[in-house]
């Protein structure tokens with residue numbers, strides 16, 4: 365019963381008129397938006413309405429949350445929801461915004477009983493049980509302004525949230541069927557191993573080698589490449605592109621601003 369009520373509420377939110385201020389922010393900060401087909405633009409703005417109504421934003425380290433921050437982050441996050449049945453990142457309640465990268469104390473497992481302690485700079489993070497996400501505003505903004513450099517903090521962190529929707533952080537989001545899962549698992553395993561091997565051999569790769577950390581990071585990094593370098597990804601990793609395209613129900617190479625120069629394979 366509650367679900368029906370919530371869906372009705374969301375439908376109303378999606379049909380609300382979009383404030384001109386939001387359109388101006390999107391025009392300034394999110395060049396990918398105007399390349400989308402009109403129907404996708406409309407759907408995306410509807411999702412942004414729901415997202416901004418349901419998620420809490422908090423400023424940290426002196427940040428005062430502005431509409432520019434809210435709209436810039438929400439519009440990127442909601443790109444991941446287009447064309448799919450979605451519950452709007454249900455495990456995420458609060459987005460914490462820092463002005464820029466922040467330092468964390470970190471324990472890193474090296475081998476056996478050896479752990480390394482240190483202070484490390486970070487731009488963002490989210491966790492399955494956190495209910496929150498941390499984002500550095502400068503990186504969230506610059507990631508959006510260049511939609512084809514292959515790097516996008518917001519898409520990366522929200523891809524982790526999609527991964528959590530089936531309750532495990534394993535690089536496998538909630539897929540449609542067993543057949544989808546089988547094919548996904550096979551392709552991801554192969555591509556992950558290839559990225560690890562290339563990373564160890566020092567061979568340049570299209571995918572950020574941070575994706576070689578574990579399967580969850582691989583999915584997040586592959587999502588960044590899918591939306592930011594889709595033409596290169598389709599050419600160099602056709603099976604990975606196909607799996608992501610089936611999951612996201614999108615073909616971003618059709619509206620990408622990625623230039624042929626950028627799309628050339630590394631080293632060529």
Ligand SMILES: [Zn+2]
Pocket residue numbers: 520524581584
């Ligand atoms: Zn990550």
